[in-house]
Amino acid sequence: MTIHTYTLGERLKGVVKAWAAVLIVSWIGVPLVISILYAFSERTALYERTPIPLSYSLEQIRFLLFEAGALYAVKNSVIVALLTVALSFLLGLPAGYAFAKYVFPGRDALKLALIGMRMFPVMIIAVPLVALYIRIGLSDTLVGVALAHTAMALPFVVLITSSVFAGVPRDLEEAGMVFGLSPIGVFLRITIPLALPGLAAAAMFTFLLSWNEVFIAAVLTLTNRTLPAFILTSALAAPDFFKFAANFIIVAPALVFVFVARRYLVTMWGITVR
Amino acid sequence: MAGRLNRAITTTQAAVVIIIIILAIVAVAITTRGPGEETTTPEETPSPAVQTPEKTTPKTTPTTSPEETTPVKKEVTLIFASTQMVPVEEQAFVKNKLLPPFTQETGIKVEFIGISYEDLSTRLESEMKAGKVTIDVIGDLHGGLDYFASNGWLMDLSKFGSLPDRTFPKILEDYSNLYGIKAYVPWMTATYVFVVNKEAFNYLPEGLTMDDVISGSSKWTYQALLDWAKNLYEQTGKKALGFPAGPKGLFHRFLHGYLYPSFTGAQVKNFDSQAAIDMWNYLKELWNYVNPASTTYDAMADPLLRGDVLIAWDHTARIKDAITTKPEDFVVVPTPAGPKGRGYILVIAGLAIPKNAPHPEEAWKLIEYLTRPETQVMVLQNVGFFPSVNEASGKVATGPLKVMVDGVSKQLNTPDSLVALIPSLGAKGGEFSSIYRTAFEKIVLEGQNPAEVLPVLAADLNRIFEEVNAPLPPPDK
C-alpha cells in the first residue's frame, strides 16, 4: 500500500510500538475475554484442560439469572441505580450549575469541601447506617441503599455537572439573551441542550457507580440484594461455573457504557479522580 | 463577566428547585415503606447463598409484612415459612416442582417463603404477641423448633394422629417430642460425609480394606485415615485429602461436630482438655497430607471433580454435584471413628404448625404430602436432603443418589454412633463457628501450642453459651 520506504530504525520503532500496543491491549483484554468465554462455557467443559472451553452454552447464564435469583438482584440493582441517579441529580445538578455559572464567596472552599467528601470512605457511611435503618424501617430496602449511594455519588455529580455546564460557551448564552430569550429560555433552550450529552454521560457514570458498589449494598441489605452484594455473599460457596457466569452479568453493563460513552470517559474520570 | 447570567435563575426558579427537592424528599419518605413490603412477595425473595445448606444468619430485622402476601381470594393459600431450601437453586425446586403437585391434588395453594432463622423467629414472636398468626407451616431445623416449642408457640400435632404408610426412625421420633407435645414432624435430614474417589482405594494402608471403609467398621478410624492419606502422599506425591476450610466452607462443623466428639466425647464441654490437645496434635499431623488449597475450598464438589483431592469431607449438599456428574468415580462412606466414638452431625429439619395458625387442617395436609416417601425421594433427587421416613430409602433408584443414600444410612447405622446436633445460638452462631476456626488457624496453620490457644478461646466459648443462655448441644449433656 505505502510506497514510502522506512529506514531500519523507523521499522524497528514501528515493530516495538506494535508490540507494545499488543501487550497493552492483551493485558487488559485477555482476562476480560477469557472470563467471558468461561461464562458461556458448557458446564462439563470447565473441567477439561483446554485453555478456552471447546463447547459453549447459555445454560450457566440462564441458570444464574432465572433459577439462582440473579435476575431479581439485577432488578434491584437497576432500581437502586436509577433512584441514585434521580436523587443525586436532583440534589447535585443545581449545585453543579451554581458552581459553573456563579461567582460567590467561599466557592473554592466549597469545591474543596466537595473533593474532601469524595474521599470519605463508604465503610463509615455504611456501618452506622445499619442501626439507623433498622430504627426507621429502612433496613433491607432498596431506597435505603439508594440514599447511601446518593451520598457516595453526590460529590461526583456536582463536580461533573459543574464542568459540563462550564463547558457551555457563555457567548452562546449571551447571544440568546441578546436575541430576546428570557433567562429561563436561555437555560432551557441553550444551556440544557448543549449540556445534554455531557449530562447523559454523567448520569450513566452515576448509574455505574451505584451498579458497581458492593460494601454499602452488602451491609445494608439482606434479602433485597443488589447484584454485586448478591454475588459477594453467594459466590464464595458456589461452584466455579456460578462465579464465571456471575462475572459476565456484572461486567456487561459496564462494557455497554464504555462503548456508548467512550468519548467522555477520559474527561469524566479526569474530573472525578481529581 | 457573569453579571447578566447571574440573573439567569430568578428567585422563582430557585424556589421551584427547592420545592422540587422538598417534594422529592417527602416522596422518598413515603415510598420508603413501599419497597420493604413489596419485596416480601416470596416468589421474588432471593436466597443469600447458593449451596449453603445451613441457615443463614442475618443481621437486620425483617421487613416482612404478611398482610400483603395474602391474596384476597376465597381459596386457601397456605403460608409455608421455611429456613430450609432457602438457597436459590432449592427455592426454584420448591416452587416449580415440589409444591405444584400438591396444589393440583388438593386445590390448596402454597406460598413458600424462604426466610432466615432470625427473621422467622422475629416474625413468629411478633405474630404471637399481636395474636394474629399468618404462618401456616414452619419448616426449620430442630434447634429452632425446640426454641419455638419452649416458648409455647407450636401446636401439639398429636391431635392429628399418625401419618399412614410411613415410619420415622426412632431417633427422629424422640427428638420431635418436645416439652410434652409432638412439636414437629421430621421432614428431612442432612449430614456431612466423607466422599472417596475410587482411585484412592488403590493406596489403602496396611490392615485397612475397602470394605472397612465403606461399611464403617471398627478399623475405619481417624488413625487409619491418617495412614491412608500418608500412604497416598508417599506413593503418588499428591496431598489427596481435602476439607472445605475456605471462607464460606463448613470446616468448623468438622471440628466441633466430628473431631471433638470423636476425640473428647463432646462438642463444647471438653474444648480445652488433654483429649482436645491430643486431637489438635492429630489434626496437625493429618494436615501434612491435606491439600493445601483446602483453605480456599468452600464446597468440595469442584475439587473432587477436578481431581485435586481424592478423599473429601463436606455437607452432602455440597458434594452432590460431584456424585451426580461422575457417579461411577465416587463412593460415599461413613465418617471414621475416634477414641470416644464415631462423632457426626445430624441435621434434622422438621415441619410444625404455629398455635392459632389460620388453616391447620390444610397445613396438616401439606405436612402429610411433604413426608410421603415419594415426595421425600423427589427432595433427595433435587436438593440432596435426605428422607426422614424409612420407606423412602427403598424407593431410590440406583444411580448417583443411591451412592449417597447408602453412605448416609451406613453412617446412621454404625454401632459406635455419637450424634452431634448443631447448637442454636442465633446471632452468636457466627462467633461459635469462628472460635473453632480460629483455634484451627492458630494451632494447625500457624503452629501455635494448643495448650496456650485453647484456654483463651474456651473462655469465649463459655461466654457465648452464657450470653445466649443456651444448653450445651448433644452429645455434651
Added chain:
Amino acid sequence: MRLTPKHKAFLLIAPAFIYMGFFIAYPLSEAIYLSFFEEGALSLANIRYLVGSPLSKFTEAFRYTLTITAIVIPIETALALLIALFLYNSFKGRDLILYMVIIPLTISDVAAGLIWYSILTSNGFMNNLLISLGLIDQPIQVFGSEFKVRMLLAIVVTEVWRSMAIVFVILFAGLQLLSRDLIEAAEVFGASWMQKLTKIILPMLKPSLQSALIIRTLFAFQIFGVVWILAGRNIPVLAGEAYYELTELRHEGVAALYALIIAAISLSFGFIYIRTLRARHLEVTL
C-alpha cells in the same frame, strides 16, 4: 423580590451540601458512639477486642492492607506512566488502546476479582494453558492459606489491573496539559528521549503524579471486593474485617471502629491532597 446572585448560588448548592452534611455527620458521630460507648458509658471494650481477642485479625489486616498498598501503587504508577507516555502522541489505533486501558475503570472490584479468579483458579485459564502446553502436570494452586504469598500476588495483579486505569487517566490528562512547544523545543535542541523524560516531562507532570499517588493511596486503604472474592479472610484487610465483624460476628462496635480507622487514614490522605491541591490552579483542574 429578587435574590442576589450570591443568595441564589447558595440556595442552589444548599440541598446537596445539607444532604452530604447529614450523611457525613450522622455516621461519623454514630460510629464514634458505637466504637467507644457501651450502654451509654465510655468503654474501651472494642479496642481491647480489636488488639487482644484471638478472634480479631486487626494487626494482620493492618499489615496486609499496608503491604498491598505499598506493592500495588508503585507498580501501577510506573505502568500507567509508561502507557500514558506511549499514548502521548497520536497514532493509528491509539483511541482503541485508550479505551482498552480505561475499561477497568468501569468494572467493579467484585467483577475484577471474579475475572482474575477465572484466570488463576486451579481449573482456570492459566493452569489449563500451562497443562495443555505440557509445561506442568499438576495445576499451580494460587489460593489457600499456605500460599499467602501467591494469594497476595493474585490480589496485587488484580488490583494493578483494575486500578491502574485511575492513575493512567490522571497522568494522561496531566500530559495533555503539558506544553507541546516545550517538548518540541527540546527535540530541536537534540535532547534524548531520557532527557526529555527526566528534565521536562516528569517535573511538569509532578502535580498530576502527586494527585494520582495520594488518591490511590487513599483508596487502597479501602480495598475490599477484590480481596474478599479472591482470598476471603485468608488475607485479612481492614474493610474486609469491618464487613466480617458486622455481618458474621455482629460486633457492630468493632465494625464501627474499623470504619473509623479507615476513615481516619483516608481523611488524612485527603487532607494532604487538598493541601497540595490548594497550592495549584483550582480552575484548571476542575
